[in-house]
Amino acid sequence: xxxxxxxxxxxxxxxxxxxxxxxxxxxxxxxxxxxxxxxxxxxxxxxxxxxxxxxxxxxxxxxxxxxxxxxxxxxxxxxxxxxxxxxxxxxxxxxxxxxxxxxxxxxxxxxxxxxxxxxxxxxxxxxxxxxxxxxxxxxxxxxxxxxxxxxxxxxxxxxxxxxxxxxxxxxxxxxxxxxxxxxxxxxxxxxxxxxxxxxxxxxxxxxxxxxxxxxxxxxxxxxxxxxxxxxxxxxxxxxxxxxxxxxxxxxxxxxxxxxxxxxxxxxxxxxxxxxxxxxxxxxxxxxxxxxxxxxxxxxxxxxxxxxxxxxxxxxxxxxxxxxxxxxxxxxxxxxxxxxxxxxxxxxxxxxxxxxxxxxxxxxxxxxxxxxxx
Amino acid sequence: xxxxxxxxxxxxxxxxxxxxxxxxxxxxxxxxxxxxxxxxxxxxxxxxxxxxxxxxxxxxxxxxxxxxxxxxxxxxxxxxxxxxxxxxxxxxxxxxxxxxxxxxxxxxxxxxxxxxxxxxxxxxxxxxxxxxxxxxxxxxxxxxxxxxxxxxxxxxxxxxxxxxxxxxxxxxxxxxxxxxxxxxxxxxxxxxxxxxxxxxxxxxxxxxxxxxxxxxxxxxxxxxxxxxxxxxxxxxxxxxxxxxxxxxxxxxxxxxxxxxxxxxxxxxxxxxxxxxxxxxxxxxxxxxxxxxxxxxxxxxxxxxxxxxxxxxxxxxxxxxxxxxxxxxxxxxxxxxxxxxxxxxxxxxxxxxxxxxxxxxxxxxxxxxxxxxx
Numbered sequence: 001x002x003x004x005x006x007x008x009x010x011x012x013x014x015x016x017x018x019x020x021x022x023x024x025x026x027x028x029x030x031x032x033x034x035x036x037x038x039x040x041x042x043x044x045x046x047x048x049x050x051x052x053x054x055x056x057x058x059x060x061x062x063x064x065x066x067x068x069x070x071x072x073x074x075x076x077x078x079x080x081x082x083x084x085x086x087x088x089x090x091x092x093x094x095x096x097x098x099x100x101x102x103x104x105x106x107x108x109x110x111x112x113x114x115x116x117x118x119x120x121x122x123x124x125x126x127x128x129x130x131x132x133x134x135x136x137x138x139x140x141x142x143x144x145x146x147x148x149x150x151x152x153x154x155x156x157x158x159x160x161x162x163x164x165x166x167x168x169x170x171x172x173x174x175x176x177x178x179x180x181x182x183x184x185x186x187x188x189x190x191x192x193x194x195x196x197x198x199x200x201x202x203x204x205x206x207x208x209x210x211x212x213x214x215x216x217x218x219x220x221x222x223x224x225x226x227x228x229x230x231x232x233x234x235x236x237x238x239x240x241x242x243x244x245x246x247x248x249x250x251x252x253x254x255x256x257x258x259x260x261x262x263x264x265x266x267x268x269x270x271x272x273x274x275x276x277x278x279x280x281x282x283x284x285x286x287x288x289x290x291x292x293x294x295x296x297x298x299x300x301x302x303x304x305x306x307x308x309x310x311x312x313x314x315x316x317x318x319x320x321x322x323x324x325x326x327x328x329x330x331x332x333x334x335x336x337x338x339x340x341x342x343x344x345x346x347x348x349x350x351x352x353x354x355x356x357x358x359x360x361x362x363x364x365x366x367x368x369x370x371x372x373x
Numbered sequence: 374x375x376x377x378x379x380x381x382x383x384x385x386x387x388x389x390x391x392x393x394x395x396x397x398x399x400x401x402x403x404x405x406x407x408x409x410x411x412x413x414x415x416x417x418x419x420x421x422x423x424x425x426x427x428x429x430x431x432x433x434x435x436x437x438x439x440x441x442x443x444x445x446x447x448x449x450x451x452x453x454x455x456x457x458x459x460x461x462x463x464x465x466x467x468x469x470x471x472x473x474x475x476x477x478x479x480x481x482x483x484x485x486x487x488x489x490x491x492x493x494x495x496x497x498x499x500x501x502x503x504x505x506x507x508x509x510x511x512x513x514x515x516x517x518x519x520x521x522x523x524x525x526x527x528x529x530x531x532x533x534x535x536x537x538x539x540x541x542x543x544x545x546x547x548x549x550x551x552x553x554x555x556x557x558x559x560x561x562x563x564x565x566x567x568x569x570x571x572x573x574x575x576x577x578x579x580x581x582x583x584x585x586x587x588x589x590x591x592x593x594x595x596x597x598x599x600x601x602x603x604x605x606x607x608x609x610x611x612x613x614x615x616x617x618x619x620x621x622x623x624x625x626x627x628x629x630x631x632x633x634x635x636x637x638x639x640x641x642x643x644x645x646x647x648x649x650x651x652x653x654x655x656x657x658x659x660x661x662x663x664x665x666x667x668x669x670x671x672x673x674x675x676x677x678x679x680x681x682x683x684x685x686x687x688x689x690x691x692x693x694x695x696x697x698x699x700x701x702x703x704x705x706x707x708x709x710x711x712x713x714x715x716x717x718x719x720x721x722x723x724x725x726x727x728x729x730x731x732x733x734x735x736x737x738x739x740x741x742x743x744x745x746x
C-alpha cells in the first residue's frame with residue numbers, strides 16, 4: 001500500500017481515539033507523555049535491555065533512573081528493573097515471593113488491583129481477600145486473623161485504583177513479620193512522595209518501612225513517561241535468583257524477570273521526563289491535581305454528589321446507585337468516566353489534563369444528563 | 374535539570390549503545406524499525422489497548438493487523454492480540470493450555486527458547502525436554518514416547534533461536550492428537566511464509582495444520598516494527614475465557630491476557646510497517662537475508678568454519694570448540710556475535726542490516742582474531 005494511504009488510515013484511526021488533551025477522559029490513570037519523552041523513546045526505539053550487553057548506554061540510563069526512583073521511595077542498596085507495567089511488576093513480585101517461600105497464599109486487600117487475580121491464577125497461588133476498614137484501607141485486625149503458616153506474601157496498596165487510598169503499610173508490616181511484603185504503588189508511587197513534600201499528606205508507606213520487600217511503580221501514570229514504563233523495585237538484589245533463567249545466546253548469562261525482549265525506548269523516554277521535570281516539576285503537577293480534585297469535589301457537591309471518602313490522592317469516587325446509567329449516559333455525550341462497585345459510585349481520576357475548565361464543563365454536562373435519567 | 378543537559382546525556386548514552394546500522398551486531402534477532410513505524414508509534418504513544426473503549430481507532434488497527442497476520446499463517450476465524458513479545462505470548466499460551474486442561478506437563482523440544490522455562494516455572498508446570506533428531510528438529514518418535522495422560526501442551530518451534538530450524542509441526546500434531554499444540558514462530562513467523570512464496574522452502578508449520586491451537590509471532594524481529602510488537606494468535610476465541618478477569622473500572626468488562634496497560638503505540642507502528650512494506654516488501658527482505666546467509670556460509674567455509682546445519686532460515690551457527698573464546702575476542706574488536714552450547718558453535722543472525730559488505734568485514738576480522746587465539 002502506498003505510504004500516503006497508510007498514513008491517511010493511521011491519521012483516521014488517530015482521530016477516532018479519545019485523547020487526554022480533549023479533556024473528556026476522566027477515568028484513565030495514564031497520562032499524555034512529555035514531548036521530550038516521546039522524542040527520546042523514538043530515538044532509542046531499537047534498544048532492547050533484554051540483551052543488555054548491546055546497550056550499555058541505555059543500561060546506564062536505566063540504572064540512573066532506578067537509583068533516582070529508589071531514592072524517592074527511600075530504598076537503599078536495593079535492585080530495580082523497568083517492566084511492562086504495574087501488572088507485570090505485581091506478577092513478578094508474587095513470583096519471587098512464591099519461589100522464595102515455597103508457599104501459595106497471598107493476603108491482599110479487597111481494594112487490590114485486578115492484576116492480583118491474574119498473578120494468583122498464573123502462579124497457582126491463592127488470593128485471600130482481606131476486608132477494608134471504614135476508610136477503605138486494609139483492615140489490620142482482619143489481616144492479623146488471616147496470618148497463617150502457608151502465607152507466601154502480604155500485599156498492600158499505596159494509591160488504590162478505585163479510591164486512591166493508601167493501606168497502613170507500617171501496621172501491615174508489623175503484622176506480616178518475616179512474610180514477603182509487596183506494595184503496589186503503580187499509581188501512588190509518583191504521587192505520595194510529592195504529597196509528603198507539599199505537606200498535604202503524611203504516611204509511612206514505602207521502603208522506610210523495614211518489612212517492605214518490593215514495590216511496583218508506574219512512570220507512565222503520574223510520571224509523564226511513555227508506556228511501558230513500569231518499575232519493579234526489590235529490597236534485595238538476591239531476590240532475583242529464583243526468577244532468572246540461563247540465556248546462553250544473549251550478551252548476559254542470565255535473563256531476569258518475566259519479559260524476554262524488554263521495551264527500552266521507554267527507558268530513554270522516562271529519563272527525559274524524570275530528569276527534565278525534576279522533583280519540583282512533579283511536585284507542581286501533584287499540587288495542581290490535588291487542587292483540581294478539591295475543586296471537583298466542591299462542584300460535585302453542588303450537583304448533589306457526595307465523595308465516598310475525602311480524597312487522599314487525585315482519584316475520587318462519588319456515591320450513586322445509578323453509577324452504571326450515569327456512565328452510559330455520559331458516554332453517549334462523549335465523556336469517559338468509570339464506575340466502581342463497592343460502594344456503587346462513579347469514579348474520576350484527576351490527571352493533569354483534567355483542568356478546572358474541564359471540571360466545569362463536565363459537571364455542567366453531568367447536571368444535564370441527570371435530568372434525562 | 375535543564376532540558377539541554379538532559380538531551381546531552383541522552384545523546385551520550387545513545388552513542389554508547391551498539392546500533393544495528395553500524396553493522397557490528399550479528400547476534401540479535403531484533404531489527405531497526407521502519408522510519409514510518411517509529412513515527413506512528415510516537416504519534417500513538419498515549420494509546421492503551423488495555424482500556425480498549427477509549428481507543429476505537431487503535432483497536433481497529435489492531436484488528437486489521439491481526440487479520441492480516443492471521444491470513445499470512447492461514448488462521449481463519451481465530452483470535453489474536455498484540456502482546457509484549459514472544460516470551461509473553463509463550464507464557465500466555467501455556468497459561469491457556471494449563472487452565473483448559475487442568476494438567477501440568479509441557480512437552481517441548483530441547484531447542485525451545487528459554488522463555489519456556491520461565492513459563493513452566495511461573496505456571497507451576499513441568500517442562501519435559503524432547504530430544505532432537507539429526508537435523509536439530511524435535512524428534513517425533515521421542516515425542517510419541519513421552520505422550521501421557523497428564524500432558525497439558527505440546528509445543529514446537531518454527532524458526533528456532535539457536536539454529537533457525539523448524540520442527541515437523543504436522544507430524545507433531547498427529548502425535549499430539551487433542552492435546553493443546555502451540556507453535557513458537559516468534560522469529561520464523563515473518564520469515565517462513567516468504568520462504569514459501571519464494572519457493573526456497575516448504576513446510577506444513579502453521580494453522581494449515583489443524584491441530585495447531587496457538588502461535589506466537591514477533592513483528593519487532595523480522596517485521597521491521599517497533600518493540601513491543603509481539604502477537605499471540607489463537608485458533609479459537611473461546612480459549613481466552615480462562616485467562617480473563619473482571620475489570621469493572623475500565624471501558625471493557627473483562628481484561629484479557631497477561632498485561633494490564635498494553636503498549637499500543639507499537640500497534641500503530643506495526644501497522645505502518647506491515648501496510649507500507651506489504652508482502653512484497655517482506656519477501657524482498659527475506660530473499661536478501663537468505664542470499665546473505667548463503668554468502669556468509671561460503672565466506673565462513675573459506676575461513677575454516679562448517680555450519681552446524683545447512684541454514685533453513687537466516688540464523689546460522691558454525692561449529693567450533695573455541696566458541697566462547699572467539700566470542701570474547703570478537704567482542705574486544707567491537708563485533709557482537711553469540712554462541713550456542715549444543716553443539717558448541719558461534720551463532721549469527723543474518724538480519725537485514727547484515728549486508729554482504731558487513732559479512733566481508735566480519736570474516737576478515739574473524740580471520741585475524743583466530744591468529745591471536
